[in-house]
Amino acid sequence: MNLAVNPYISRITIKPGVRSGRPCVRDTRITVQEILRWLGSGATEEEILNDYPYLEKDDFKAVFAYAAQFPDARASGL
Numbered sequence: 775m776n777l778a779v780n781p782y783i784s785r786i787t788i789k790p791g792v793r794s795g796r797p798c799v800r801d802t803r804i805t806v807q808e809i810l811r812w813l814g815s816g817a818t819e820e821e822i823l824n825d826y827p828y829l830e831k832d833d834f835k836a837v838f839a840y841a842a843q844f845p846d847a848r849a850s851g852l
Contacts, residue, residue, distance in 0.1 A: 783843065785836035797840060799833045809837045 786797045786806060797806045804826065812822055819834050 780839045780843075782832060782836040783839045785833055786840045797844075799829065799836060802828065804829065806837050806840050809834070810841060 785800050787799075787801050788795055788797050789801075792798060793803055793805055798804060799806070799809065809822065813819075819831065823829055823831070
C-alpha cells in the first residue's frame with residue numbers, strides 16, 4: 775500500500791526524537807500502537823476522541839492503514 779492507494783497513511787509521522795521513533799498520529803505523541811491497544815482493550819473511537827479531542831476520525835483510518843501496511847511490529851517499529 776502506498777500514498778496513491780491510501781492517502782490516510784500520510785497522517786502517521788515518525789521522528790527519531792519523539793516516542794523513540796515510533797509511528798505517531800499527525801505529529802502528536804500518540805502512537806499507532808497505543809491507539810490499537812486502546813481499541814483492543816474495548817475502548818471505542820468515540821471514547822478515545824473524547825479523551826484526546828485533538829485527534830480526528832480520520833486518524834483512526836490512518837492507524838488502520840499503517841497497521842495493515844506494517845502488520846509485523848518488529849518491521850514497523852511499533
